[in-house]
Amino acid sequence: MIFYFSGTGNSRWVATQLAAKTRDQAQDIATLKAVPALQQETQIGLVFPIYAWGAPEPVCAFAKTLPKTEAFTFAVCTCGEEAGYAMKKLAEIWPLRSCYSLVMPNNYILGADVDDEQTALRKIQKAEAEIRVLSEEILERKPVYRVQEGAMAAFKSGIVHFGFNRFAxxxxxxxxxxxxxxxxxxxxxxxxxxxxxxxxxxxxxxxxxxxxxxxxxxxxxxxxxxxxxxxxxxxxxxxxxxxxxx
Ligand SMILES: Cc1cc2nc3c(=O)[nH]c(=O)nc-3n(C[C@H](O)[C@H](O)[C@H](O)COP(=O)(O)O)c2cc1C
Ligand code: SF4
Ligand code: SF4
The missing domain is CATH 3.30.70.20 (Alpha-Beta Plaits)
Structure with missing residues (x-):
């Protein structure tokens, strides 16, 4: 089962493609009434956008409800540029065997404008190629950490992310x-x-x-x-x- 959260469609698109390539199902966290039974699952994934170098609060809250599992666990975040230590922090809530980031068109228009058409297209095409690779790695149950963390990740994913949740x-x-x-x-x-x-x-x-x-x-x-x-x-x-x- 691949659970996702998405504001503007990037993470939903990634989750749907991953599900198709790994013969799984994608499920929107925001519309779930309760966590489905997961005992039979051989893989459990989380896909979501990065918000201020961290995972969105509903994703963290959902991860807290997930059971301990023998299934292969992984997370894929989408971000405009960089994810900081978001995945490392999420793995403290729910153990992850593999973590990936995919750079996708930026939707944070409170801080900057949207990407121009060429930049957006380049990001989407690169992400498509990466999804093909990481789907294979997930099917092989290969533990991978391939995350674009960026500079000053501890600071950004620590105090800045805390400030985002608290005040922004x-x-x-x-x-x-x-x-x-x-x-x-x-x-x-x-x-x-x-x-x-x-x-x-x-x-x-x-x-x-x-x-x-x-x-x-x-x-x-x-x-x-x-x-x-x-x-x-x-x-x-x-x-x-x-x-x-x-
Ligand atoms: C509130 C907010 C904060 C964001 N913070 C970051 C960030 O710290 N780093 C980054 O690279 N992108 C950031 N972004 C951009 C999104 O992570 C990116 O566009 C993502 O792919 C959107 O996914 P979605 O379409 O599934 O919602 C932010 C977007 C929002 C709305
Ligand atoms: S930005 Fe806030 S108000 Fe707007 S759709 Fe998202 S959660 Fe709702
Ligand atoms: S703000 Fe936009 S989406 Fe909301 S009711 Fe008005 S037209 Fe419709």
Whole structure:
């Protein structure tokens, strides 16, 4: 079983491909009601995006519920650039035999703009080739640690990641502009279930994973986060692939 969490589709795409190549199933953590029985599983994988050099909080919470297992355990993270010690920290919660990072298009538009089309395509094509290799390694049950950690990983995955979870993950700066037509997609698809519609406009509650699905997926491009996102692009993998005809 391959469990995944994904804001804008990169990690879902990786999990789905991995599942197909290793004859397994991909399961979204955000829609799980309870952890399924895993006694018969020969492999258990986790796939997720990197948030501030760490694993997303719902992934860590889910990993804590996983049983000890004889199955081959592995994790694959997707990141715009580097993962720090995210995988080493996750392995402290749930032992991992193999860890990988895959560089994918960046969706952190609160900090920088989306990748240009060529950069995004180059990342996706490289990731596709890497997925072929790591699927074989997983099938061979080969223990591998191939993670792009980057510089100052201990600091970034320590204090910076702690600060992200403690202070950055709030919804105060989200708002919908007049372009919103009240379609309700943001409320239906928020993995934290934090968005409701009031008078046809989204209202954000307190819990937020900062996956940025709401802001990237809005068909009207109506969601903003403070002033930082007005002039930045939007990205979901599905839309990107459709735009380039794939
Ligand atoms: C809140 C947040 C923090 C992020 N932090 C990092 C980071 O520390 N390093 C990095 O390389 N990418 C970072 N990213 C980029 C994502 O990890 C990357 O785009 C990922 O592939 C998105 O996956 P998804 O489409 O499955 O959500 C961050 C994205 C978000 C939304
Ligand atoms: S997805 Fe966009 S258009 Fe639809 S309700 Fe949410 S903010 Fe409004
Ligand atoms: S409010 Fe937006 S960013 Fe926060 S968890 Fe929901 S979809 Fe993700």
């Amino acid at each position: 993950r709030n919804t105060r700066a989200f708002y919908a502009t007049n372009a919103c037509n009240g379609c309700g997609l943001c409320a239906q698809s928020c993995p934290a279930g934090t968005i409701t519609l009031s008078d046809g406009k989204p209202v954000w509650g307190k819990l937020c994973y900062q996956c940025l699905r709401c802001i990237h997926s809005c068909p009207q491009r109506a969601i903003q986060y403070g002033k930082s996102t007005e002039n930045r692009g939007r990205y979901t993998l599905d839309r990107y692939l459709k735009n380039i005809g794939r």
